[in-house]
Amino acid sequence: MSESLSSTVVEHYNKKNPSDLAARSKSRIFYMRNFNNWIKSVLINENLKIIRNDNRELSVLDLGCGKGGDSLKWINGKVSKVTFADIAENSLEECKNRVSKVNFETNFVHIDATKELLKDKMENCQLHELVSSQFVIHYSFESFEQADTFLKNVSDSLNPGGYFIGTTTNAAELIKRLRQTESNSFGNEIYQIKFYQDNKDYFNLFGVKFHFKLEGVVECPEFLVNFEALVRIAQRHGLKLLFKKTFAEFFNEYCQRPEYLYLIKKMQALEPYYPQDLADDTSKRLPGDYEYIDQKLQDEQFKLDLKPEETYATLSKSEWEAITLYIAFGFVKETDLKKEEDLSRNSEIVFR
Incomplete structure (x- = not known):
């Protein structure tokens, strides 16, 4: 340099x-x-x-x-x-x-x-x-x-x-x-x-x-x-x-390989996402930042398929835009x- x-x-x-x-x-x-x-x-x-x-x-x-x-x-x-x-x-x-x-x-x-x-x-x-x-x-x-x-x-x-x-x-x-x-x-x-x-x-x-x-x-x-x-x-x-x-x-x-799927959870590499009515604090969510999962959660069958203790793992749109620069x-x-x-x-x- x-x-x-x-x-x-x-x-x-x-x-x-x-x-x-x-x-x-x-x-x-x-x-x-x-x-x-x-x-x-x-x-x-x-x-x-x-x-x-x-x-x-x-x-x-x-x-x-x-x-x-x-x-x-x-x-x-x-x-x-x-x-x-x-x-x-x-x-x-x-x-x-x-x-x-x-x-x-x-x-x-x-x-x-x-x-x-x-x-x-x-x-x-x-x-x-x-x-x-x-x-x-x-x-x-x-x-x-x-x-x-x-x-x-x-x-x-x-x-x-x-x-x-x-x-x-x-x-x-x-x-x-x-x-x-x-x-x-x-x-x-x-x-x-x-x-x-x-x-x-x-x-x-x-x-x-x-x-x-x-x-x-x-x-x-x-x-x-x-x-x-x-x-x-x-x-x-x-x-x-x-x-x-x-x-x-x-x-x-690699995300579906068992050892790396476990590592995603251990490292908190994805964000656990709760629906609007279950989230503790949604005030920091920007409009459209979770539009993909918000759309998925409008599907009743999708919600029924989730186990009671499960949340959806995702990333915000803003973070994904930055991640996909690499x-x-x-x-x-x-x-x-x-x-x-x-x-x-x-x-x-x-x-x-």
């Missing part, structure tokens, strides 16, 4: 204070945050299962770890080693405190992974079976050089056959919504996005900046991730795309080094 933008992002995450559970439960996006955390939990668990089935050591790089919010996932995943890396020094210190008593080996690296190489920051830069980078990679798309450095860090950190997983904003959806407005901004009461360019017909591969504000979570500049460009740069470093899914697609694929993705590091070199040469012609 440019020096000024890098400072802005670091300052934002260093200042960001984790609220207590009581305060978070009253947040307008309490269920959305839990839903996004459920997505990360499933994404991480599914890949750890693959590695575990191959009898490989569970060594992880948490790239863009922040304050260590995914540390419980590494504990539950029974990993043996985790390297935590982040650009925000204060966040990394809090991460150290958070994982001070975990039962796996830890390393900590203060790094701008879009400009610096991990191998230059660590005396013994070990290889991992998994690199996880959650809601981070979009910061690297300020320039080709930064995206290339970021993905080189990913590849250099993986054993052949290792996995790179992550989440980021969905550029196609962002552009679609932008083109549906008459201005250069859009959003609702919980999120706002403002683009810094007026031209809606053409977007560069890199450096397309927008300001993203999500209530109580994010308020800083980000960059569009041209996913085709991401795939081609990843190929330069021997990383092959396995999947790209919207959060809606990912949820639909995608999850996965890559694998290929083992054919000659193929990696050939892809690198071909890609250089495209991105030069």
Whole structure:
């Protein structure tokens, strides 16, 4: 990231204070945050299962770890080693405190992974079976050089056959919504996005900046991730795309599996919805925010099919509009080094 933008992002995450559970439960996006955390939990668990089935050591790089919010996932995943890396020094210190008593080996690296190489920051830069980078990679798309450095860090950190997983904003959806407005901004009461360019017909591969504000979570500049460009740069470093899914697609694929259906309830990833006459407080409901379930509850048979102790699990329309701005993705590091070199040469012609 440019020096000024890098400072802005670091300052934002260093200042960001984790609220207590009581305060978070009253947040307008309490269920959305839990839903996004459920997505990360499933994404991480599914890949750890693959590695575990191959009898490989569970060594992880948490790239863009922040304050260590995914540390419980590494504990539950029974990993043996985790390297935590982040650009925000204060966040990394809090991460150290958070994982001070975990039962796996830890390393900590203060790094701008879009400009610096991990191998230059660590005396013994070990290889991992998994690199996880959650809601981070979009910061690297300020320039080709930064995206290339970021993905080189990913590849250099993986054993052949290792996995790179992550989440980021969905550029196609962002552009679609932008083109549906008459201005250069859009959003609702919980999120706002403002683009810094007026031209809606053409977007560069890199450096397309927008300001993203999500209530109580994010308020800083980000960059569009041209996913085709991401795939081609990843190929330069021997990383092959396995999947790209919207959060809606990912949820639909895994939500009915018993272990993940249970996790939805445990993590409160969906909101229990009571009909108007049974709800304790409906004053905070915005008109139309629960229109889907309100329509369903007009069907007497639907209500009869609900067991007496059941409520309908849902999300508000406002939260769903924000959730569907994101995608999850996965890559694998290929083992054919000659193929990696050939892809690198071909890609250089495209991105030069």
